[in-house]
Amino acid sequence: MRLAQLIAQHRFTVSETEPPPPPGQGEVQVRVHAVGICGSDLHNFSEGSVGDTPSVFPMVLGHEPTGTIVGTGERVILEPAVYCYHCEMCRTGRHNLCVHIRFYSAGPDPGFFRDIVNLPAHNVLPLPDGLGFAEGTLFEPLAIALHSMVFVKLTPGETVAVWGCGPIGVLTIAVLKMHGARRVYAIDPVPHRRAMATAYGADVVLAPDEALAEIKSSTGDRGVDVAIDCVTRDGSLEACCLAVARGGRVVVTGIPSEPMPVIHFHELRRKEVPLYPVRRSNHETPLALDLLRERPTLFGPLVTHQRPLEEIEEAFSMLEHYRDKVGKAVIDLTAM
DSSP states (O other): OEEEEEEETTEEEEEEOOOOOSOOTTEEEEEEEEEEOOHHHHHHHHHSEETTEEOOSSBOOOOOEEEEETTTOOEEEEOOEEOOSOSHHHHTTOGGGOTTOEETTBTTBOOSOBSEEEEEGGGEEEOOTTOOHHHHTTHHHHHHHHHHHHHHOOOTTOEEEEEOOSHHHHHHHHHHHHTTOSEEEEEOSSHHHHHHHHHTTOSEEEOHHHHHHHHHHHTTTOOEEEEEESSOOTTHHHHHHHHEEEEEEEEEOSOOSSSSOOOOHHHHHHHTOOEEEOOSOSSOHHHHHHHHHHOHHHHGGGEEEEEEGGGHHHHHHHHHTTGGGOOEEEEETTOO
């Protein structure tokens, strides 16, 4: 079978290797059809780390997979996180904080940029009828956007500013509008990403250098009820602290490149604003799949590019440099 390995920053190899053995007890074997490229994958590719965690080369990335079960052909999505179900966090229902978590594409467990994989049967869910393999890969970023709502705690009619209009950013915008946000400001330096934000429900789109002044002006210097940072770069986290209203909330789903990002603490202190980092998702995948099935014309167009495994390096480079108006890029392992 084939697998793609990131062997250094900006450098992939695609090679042949032995397929995995037959699945063990409680496992299934899946032929991978499509894998979305996540922002954390891109951190490994372009920066050689994810936050304060260095990349360990060579590594197999990819944790937004869909495929078919070997032997039955059932179409499925593959959950990348494996929980222990007995630690304190698992026992209290916060499985995404599992002390013993295994996450395919991080640490010793290779990701899904490979043809065949064995994984626990309870990590496999049916891919809804009518939903393509490429579009199905959106289950993972959409689940993260849904999980962030636990901390957003939106009351219908509130205002929100979202920094970063990549896939998780625009999916967050869509979910905010579904939850009744009255006005959503979307902030991104890339014009085609601002256009995507509009398509997903943003009421006002802004470049970063004009965002704070416009938010303050249009809210009577009050600020927004919630500021969400989906990018955490180029001062976005500090801008969230400045844009949020007194008593509001700051929610962070992006992963900063810096080990110690700048936080405007005194701004948060004076306004008594809590800051909530978001860690992946916590069993929001079934709801994400329902939304993808119910709203295909909304979510499907986010997948703008599909590339075969042999072109994985070019696909990552395209994302890194925002080329060709890319939205979500997916690696199609069935294309030759």
